[in-house]
Amino acid sequence: MFSRILIANRGEIALRIIRACHELGIEAVAVYSQADADAEYLRLADEAICIGPARPAESYLSIPRIISAAEIADVEAIHPGYGFLAENAHFAEVCAECGIAFIGPTPESMQLLGDKIAARELAERARVFIIPGSEGAIEDEAEAIKIANKIGYPVIIKAAAGGGGRGMRVVHNDITLRAAIGGARAEAEAAFKNGALYLEKFISEPRHVEVQVIADKAGNVLHFYERDCTIQRRHQKLIEESPCPVLEEKRREELCKAALRVVKEANYVNAATVEFLLDKENRFYFMEVNTRIQVEHPVTEMVTGQDLIKWQLKIASGQTIDLRQKDIKHTGVAIECRINAEDPAKDFSPCPGRITKFILPGGIGVRVDTHQCQGCTVSPYYDSMIAKLIVHKKTRDQAINTMKRALAEFRIEPIKTTIPACMEILSHSDYASSRIDTGFVERLLG
Amino acid sequence: MFSRILIANRGEIALRIIRACHELGIEAVAVYSQADADAEYLRLADEAICIGPARPAESYLSIPRIISAAEIADVEAIHPGYGFLAENAHFAEVCAECGIAFIGPTPESMQLLGDKIAARELAERARVFIIPGSEGAIEDEAEAIKIANKIGYPVIIKAAAGGGGRGMRVVHNDITLRAAIGGARAEAEAAFKNGALYLEKFISEPRHVEVQVIADKAGNVLHFYERDCTIQRRHQKLIEESPCPVLEEKRREELCKAALRVVKEANYVNAATVEFLLDKENRFYFMEVNTRIQVEHPVTEMVTGQDLIKWQLKIASGQTIDLRQKDIKHTGVAIECRINAEDPAKDFSPCPGRITKFILPGGIGVRVDTHQCQGCTVSPYYDSMIAKLIVHKKTRDQAINTMKRALAEFRIEPIKTTIPACMEILSHSDYASSRIDTGFVERLLG
Amino acid sequence: MSENKETKLQRVKELVELMKANDLVELEIADGDSKILLKRPQPVGPTITQLSPVPAPVITPAVPVEQTVQAQTPAEQQDVGLAEIKSPIVGTFYSASSPDSQPYVDIGTRVSPDTVVCIVEAMKVMNEIKAETSGTIVEVLCETGEAVEYGQLLFKVKPD
């Protein structure tokens, strides 16, 4: 096992990684920007190094600065967390060149799975359903129209390099398709410096379901069951849960096995999440693979009792997984609410500022992952997440009930947060009965 | 189920009960003294009523004031928590007279089990080993000497109505026994208004082990396994864990069954804890029954996944327990540290004051039960407990490891707490290997 | 020397508590070479002019507030020098000994320390509450049947 690593991230995930390190007897070196200089979680690191000013490009996104910090701190490995450099294959390459272990997959896996068209092809090879669509990037309008007519409207145009909704268009006939391609290409070009587009059948009212997977260098690949992340707003997940409440046992097993096949096909190592769309008939279609730990990983930790960050560290240090698939049991129901500093009255725009009152909820089955505290400041420079509130109970009704109790207890003043929005969703009869799709939150809250 | 109850207590247990109530859809009315008027947890109650000044006798210990509050708040039941009036049979009687359900046993059970001699006799009838000793109160010196010679020195003198070490003496021969009786009687008389004494064989280097039991009005009695509370200082528990690390499976089953027999013999209803001494050969001897929820109940909740306060509420409202003994599984290891505002450098004297920095530990398997928060004050009027820090992990080594990590994270400033003492104990090789007895902490910390 | 500084910090903290407790805005202690100066923000303004007459403040015992709330109204300005009769127990307030009786006291009634001003019922016991002061009742703050908690204000009395 490593004896000393660096965490190339900030906030709650940095603290989460520090905790895992300390329980494994690993020293954790934190890096921070000047904007985070007075963050309390930095005190828990064994060393903290200022790497630059607030702007991410000059701190958390700066590969030279992070590598320099790793060198002066004399660490064996770097954990990238999520966001920032976590899915930057070049960063993983630089780490390798510098003789520093990257706690994540190889640069090749990242590159392969980061390309949506290549990932689709890989899923097909792994005999996993993909959404019917173009086999690769579409050449021109004529080809797009031909494919759209073959698979049937509505279809969705997506950026090959994309994510977060940029470069995406849903179209219902030849005319709107023709009109949409140019704009989508320009958007993709601007956002990802890659204008390649592909086309898929549009799945209406889908759920978002994903499978947590861990693979080691010896070729062991295990799944840790699924998470349902259907509650999202503008492609930002807001509430996640496990198990997926609408999935029958047999289908669930198929889903998890499909995820394993994808990861095996990619010769993948470390933690990954295989994302699927679930249609109204509970047919699942491969979407993409996230090659990092996800924000919502605690949901899986609660229902499986497994510490995913520790697995990442163990695998990166060369350990093999000493678990068999049947040792991983799924118990009860876990739900996570993301508590962001956002003002729902202002279209969920970030609401940074100083927290003058911060009282965490507690009790049986309640976990709060947060780096914030009373007197701390929510920085305007980074994402607005204040805390992840996770509950774990025997049944979904109990979990919803406890989550509502915990949300009501959580006091964060004076900034606005997503607590009322989460409360509204959890109190909705359609959420209780799981009659929801990925458009639910936008229909409810706008 | 009740729709509205009153909590005749304060602090973390009041908050704990509020949480259970809210998850069951019960309104919780809090009472408070003027010293607690600005306590943040009162905001979580559905109503809060000031019942008197800081002095417990005029507030939390005042039966008329609490009953008046219950009447004006129009509640159906009162939960007494622990301490204060929780084991006051007269209070339970008054509740009954006023038509208010007491969330606990009947006054008769409390009286019966509150008398140590009667409780010993009851345990004998239930075929549970008791420590050899006088069959009832000792009449005079001559009788005491006769018994002591029969069971063999060393023997311990105890107050029949007692607890907390008052009226207790360990003696090693006829001369010291003769000398000790008068003083013990006077002390018992002063402390409990009852000078009755009894005599027992003194068990050297024992462990303290207790069994959590719940019984309903229909006669169902279930145990929730044992807690080991050997880590105590001057009869105050400091660290508790479950399971007892030295108990083999068969003996453990015998212990739990013995506890069930005692509770059944007493026709007991609601939550109880049957306390035992465990000698160096792991023979267990009945000590006493606590007729209330205990401070350390979360340890049991973590390993069984059961909510004990909810069971108390359900049973008091007349529900029968819809669990069978085999449904109650014990999983993993839980440890609780009591974080008290005490200064170890000043012989653990209470250290009240304002908390200017309060950052809770977190992460997988960490639970903190606390009513305190940053900016709040630890009152000099009541017990000095700030928080209960509980961890739950698969193995004891992991639990100790995570507890140390959590203790290191816990920031409470500027007041002195038991965190360093807990850390010292948890880091001790004798604790790790469980080679301890009830005298361990005093030998370590004085 | 370091212990001296430790002591000083402790002293500053105590002074801060003193300031807060007494709502001071500035505190300076000079002693030869040694000097301590502390300032807290001026409360928003010395007077709040409220143009509309405002009713007596609503007391919400369930949510006590730490700060001293300084809300002056014309009615309250008269309070200067008034004595207060508070409930010594939790219970139900009755202004008279029975529904048919006259109230023990009303606005304008003169009271002496032994005058019974109301009853607070607790556990079926009717507790006669005495004025414990001398003067004239100028305000009655509770109504018959109302629940009162410990320390709740019942009457205001203008002393003789």
Place this chain on the structure above:
Amino acid sequence: MSENKETKLQRVKELVELMKANDLVELEIADGDSKILLKRPQPVGPTITQLSPVPAPVITPAVPVEQTVQAQTPAEQQDVGLAEIKSPIVGTFYSASSPDSQPYVDIGTRVSPDTVVCIVEAMKVMNEIKAETSGTIVEVLCETGEAVEYGQLLFKVKPD
């Protein structure tokens, strides 16, 4: 000396925490030659009258404090008007281009904005750090081989 500053910084931090926690706006402790004056923004007050001349604030990059910390000591009073050269990157500090070479600069060296004052190595690249100011080096705060973080103070320069 550095430990002394460490202690002082610790003390200032505690005082700042005290101020924040208690909403103080000003805190001054004078003790012989030593004086600590801390001010936080007045929430409403229009003007703050400062009677004593105030030195340049000491900036502690690793633990910046929201407030302006003004910690005066006789030694630090000399800092008034000094320019600072800080590390623009994270890396390893070298005072000279090779172990055998003379340091780029030392106390007393005159520098202009383009003068190379040291090297900070990051990712095997030797980054020459320039003075970016004119004057005379009066203090060198790092030693060869020492790790420096972003914003860390390297030199103090007395301007011309």
